[in-house]
Amino acid sequence: MIVKSRAIVISALKYGDSSLIVKLFTEQSGMRSYMLKGVRASRKAKLRSGYFQPLTLLDIVARHKDKGTLEALTEARLLAHFQSIPFQPAKTAVAMFIAEILSQSLREEESNIPLFNFLSEAVIWLDSHDKIANFHLSFLLQLTRFLGFYPHDQNPHLPFFDLVEGDFTDSAENTVIPEDLIGVFRAFLGTDFEGSSQIYMTKTERRELLNLVVMYFKLHLQGFQNPRSLLVLNEVFN
The missing domain is CATH 2.40.50.140 (Nucleic acid-binding proteins)
Known part of the structure; x- marks a missing residue:
């Protein structure tokens, strides 16, 4: 065919x-x-x-x-x-990381036009903007909408986010996003790439939150492994 x-x-x-x-x-x-x-x-x-x-x-x-x-x-x-992705090391690292995430996350051999449109728009945004330090975090969280485990936000006032249940909680019994990161994590929910570029984070907060979001993928996608490009990406933004 x-x-x-x-x-x-x-x-x-x-x-x-x-x-x-x-x-x-x-x-x-x-x-x-x-x-x-x-x-x-x-x-x-x-x-x-x-x-x-x-x-x-x-x-x-x-x-x-x-x-x-x-x-x-x-x-x-x-x-x-592309005007910048192949020529700027930070964007090249982000592209490699995202491609590795997609390689592990997307397996179906069937059409998904909304997902394809999201991915193509994300790539074009990355190529055409300069403030990209938070892009990969925003991308991962938006991608979970299409993968079926976008964070529940019925109780956003609670002090932790349970990575196993995918919801805010007042208990730290399971693996959670802790109180010192919950504010920046909450800021990413419901915003787009432009909005996420305005979120202020320290380098340490960005690295720790990224590691936790990757763990969130591991908990919800069977066979998902830490991307090999994760270390490179953390080094680029440090």
Whole structure:
């Protein structure tokens, strides 16, 4: 079946001397993996290896057999030309971190247009804004809406947030976001990327809250592991 779709690059793995295995989140078919034979062998290749950097937005044409094997990508063109993500180390680190989060979180091979729109808008925001120190925290919390475990906020006045139950609480029996971080955590809920960029945090608060939000993902997504890029990201913003 020939499929035409918008897509977001999640990862690209070198295969052999000249090929790539790429993972894309597509608007029409969800998460898919493709074999790109010979794409690294020649600058004249029909598909350019430079198109497959984390979070690159593409228009693709593909052949899907839907048999659980690697699919075939026949055409790809850039949907957006990044102005800053590939050239600013902090943004590159954020892109790698987000791509790794998505690689672990998104598994369904089916269309989810609202999620695709959220992801593409987030990538464009990251590329076009300068105040990005809180972007990854805002992104993770907004992503949980689509994954089914967005924090409940019926009792936002309570002093802790229970990571297991996903709700504010007055008890610290389970793993919680503590009182000294609950104010900044609460500030992220219900706000967008622009609003989150105005939240003041110390470097220590940002690092500790990020580690707790990653733990929140681990508690609610089976098989989720600490992203390898987490350490790099913490170092960048310290």
